[in-house]
Amino acid sequence: MSELLSSLLQDARVWQGHKHRKTNQSAEPTGYQVLDNQLGGLGWPRGALSECLLDTCGIGELHLVLPLIQRVSQEGKTIFWLNPPHTPYAPALAREGVSLDHLVMINTRDQNDFLWTLENCLRSPVTGLVLAWPGRLAGRDIRRLQLASEAGGNVCVLFRSRREVDQNSPAALRLELIPGEHQDLKVNIIKRRGSWPGQRCSLALGQRADITNKESSQVVQGPWSGAGR
Template identity: 45%
Template structure:
């Protein structure tokens, strides 16, 4: 191969080298956190691909992490689908975070097969800015179908999975372990396109998703009842 042809190939945006961050051809969605954007190929959440967010328990900040991006999408008139969330989203808290409620679609739990079908159809629809999915269980074949659906529909897909799933292979373009560290959220990038990440990222998240409960107390981290926020 001629030197000029090789150089042209090496500059192609779809090509990445192991010692550098990927220069992704697909668009990205700014996370709202400068330190995280700098660590992600494309400078944000991958669009047209899956991101896995792995955590040991609910309430570590897994929703507040996405709030800036979801607020931006809904302000732009894009739809955001929540597929089988573990709790009913608390509308006042979401609105306070800047998320336009009129652009949210919530799909409740049914059977695993139907839940997977709903998530796949939402990702593939072409009208969704983002799809958040909490699968009760998912294998590599089903995850691959979701990755292909995100590519076809151009949506940013987010899978919330238990921490133990970090040991399993995944077709997701980005995999991040979330851990609460005092008032901060620690993000460990298990997988990204390009060079492996060497250090965790620590973020201080906004507290705008925490609202007083019925008796004027803040709800526990993983609790939900009418009049309380899902503290996540």
């Protein structure tokens, strides 16, 4: 029996959990200490895809990447926004200290153009960060993007629907984003390289709307007679 086991252990196809190697891939800190700790002190992987899976906009998903945007734009590298679902609001970005000169918005007509553009952006040395809202993606397209990403060594964050949580994906990092009760953002790590997934943490992002807890009681409650129409 032990002979059988040892021959099995010799087989390269058997993955052994206790032997997990520390990844030596480079990464960018997320800017949130809590999340960095959960990610093994790394952050957003460079030269690989990261996925954020979320249901709706407005739960703090941009604030999750904002520290990275700030840092990359101040380094003078270009940040591409591909098919953002709404208009990134320039005054708000400027207020956060993002250098707008380094932001390029791209809207593509169809999926082929989208993939082509994303691939080109990923492979270029001028790119620092790509934020993309791809809609539906086939598995082989993600694989292609992953290869382009490896070639370029940039950070790429794809914002996808939470319905795709169960879909198999070659992305190096997958985060599920769920809004919390108190304007915070719950992050579930679905997949990461070099360790077990399953960690979760919660980021307080109330400051994105300038909210502190004591203030909410002072708000003038709107004349909410016509609500719900």
